[in-house]
Amino acid sequence: MTRPTATRQRPLSPHISVYxxxxxxxxxxxxxxTGGALYFGTLLVALWxxxxxxxxxTFNLVNAFxxxxxxxxxxxxxxxxxxxxxxxxxxxLIWDTGAGLEKHTASKIAWVTVIASVTLTLLVWIAGYLLR
Structure with missing residues (x-):
């Protein structure tokens, strides 16, 4: 027994581009x-x-890299x-306390995470450059 064909082609499951x-x-x-990347980075620290x-x-070679x-x-x-x-x-950790779980608040906290991580990274590298 054959199934009737649909009038338009539809994916069997939602694709990543739909959302x-x-x-x-x-x-x-x-x-x-980033958790996975930290495994690789920690291996580099161990190598150093x-x-x-x-x-x-050997130390000079690794430092040159x-x-x-x-x-x-x-x-x-x-x-x-x-x-x-x-x-x-x-x-x-904040979410584990039950705070910030509302959709709007969770989105704000997520944006703060992005902005703070970029800002702190730049500050660490600028401080490292200035303290050299």
Whole structure:
């Protein structure tokens, strides 16, 4: 027995392009992504510590990588991921108390998380540059 065909083609399930991504959904995804990125970044910190304990040549090699434009870009991304993930954790801690769960408030807190993580990352890097 054949099924009658629909008059228009419809997807079997909603596609990602159908939905407008609310900021809270975006922050949830970013929180998970930054958590994963922190695993990689922590391996880089461990590599730096092992290089420091190994030899001066190894340490200089690793420092040369971190001092390159690509290494600094990786470190900048790691700094942002660390701060963004921390602020996302604070956001979840606030929600765990039962506060800020209203849709409008949750969206505001999510935007504060984005703005604060970018601002704090820039402040950390500016302070690091000024204190060199």
């Amino acid at each position: 407008k991504w609310p900021i809270t959904m975006t922050m949830s995804i970013l929180h998970r992504v 510590l092992v290089a420091a304990a190994t030899s001066e040549d 971190f001092g390159s434009w690509f290494g600094r870009l990786v470190l900048f991304g790691y700094t942002w991921a660390l701060l963004h993930h921390m602020l996302g954790g604070i956001r979840h």
